[in-house]
Amino acid sequence: MTQHVYPVLYVLLLWWFSTGLILYLNGLPRWTFKWTLIGASFFLFLGFVCLYASRDDLRITGAYLGFTGALLIWAWQEVAFVLGAVTGSRRQPLPAGARGWRRVVLAWRTVWHHELALLLLGAGVLLITWGAPNPSGWWTYGVLYVMRQSAKINLFLGVRNLAESFLPPHLAYLQSYFRRGGNRFMHGSLLLGGLGAVALWWQALHPGTGPFEASSYTFAAMxxxxxxxxHLFMVLPIPSDGLWAWGLRSRTGGDESG
Structure with missing residues (x-):
């Protein structure tokens, strides 16, 4: 069971800690942002190194390295976005009365640089892992990309909890592009995401699955x-910011120029 329990704990720890750390760094004075981005860029490079080093590694360590490498790559775009370094060409609130395709186009302009960065980083992950026996890195990035796109679409169409507390002051204008309410796309997101998770867990826990495959599937499933x-946090009356209260404590004075 170690190929299941340890990956689950590893994913939980990184998910909780990395989210809180990004929130904390993003709440520091603005003069620190360039150093944060430089540090994130180092870990971006390290992530690609991990992917390359593990692409042919079919040991359990290979699954850990592949997962960690993809997560470090993903973390760079998270940091670049919340710092405001890679967002879009539009940085103003949605004009009053903007609806339909105009709202879609204006919303796209606020994030299209970020979307391009996601595709370029994904292409790098795919290039390194293409044809390699270890798919852990590509699975990790793929799950993160698909579910992040789903979350963005749902925020745009309408959800109950917008998690405004996670947005820093310099990205507050993005709230105007969100909609509070419900939408049918969320039903499909939850259904397909849940079915995908069940399928991955079934593969991970199948008696005939080897140690490496079990670890890789467990990483993706978790x-x-x-x-x-x-996604459930978006629709249920359950505040999620308490999980990362320690990361939000740095918000006081975070806009000082230093």
Missing amino acids: LLTLAVLE
Whole structure:
């Protein structure tokens, strides 16, 4: 069971700690942002190194390295976005009365640089892992990408909990592009995400699955399970910011120029 229990704990720890750390760094004075981005860029490089080093490794350590490498790559775009370094060409609130395709186009302009970065990083992950026997890195990035796109669409269409407390002051204008309410797309997101997680857990726990495959499937299954949980946070009356209260404590004075 170690190929299941340890990956689950590892994913939970990184999910909780990395989210809180990004929130904490993003709440520091603005003059620190360049150093945060430089540090994140170092870990981006390290992530690609981990992917390359593990692409042919079919030991359990290979599953850990592949997962960790993809997560470090993903973390760079998270940091770049919340710092405001890679967002979009539009940085103003949605004009009053904007609806339909105009709202779609304006919303796209606020994040299209970020979307391009996601695709470029994903292409790098795919290039390194293409044809390699260890798919852990690509599975990790793929799950994160698909579920992040789902979350963005749902925020745009309408959800109950917008998690405004997670947005820093310099990205507060993004709230105007969100909608509070319900939407049918969320039903499909939860259904397909849940079915995908069940399928991955079934593969991970199948008696005929080897140690490496069990670890790889467990990483992907747990990550997808947490992504579905984050979707549930959007629709249930359950505040999630308490999980990362320690990361939000740095918000006081975070806009000082230093």
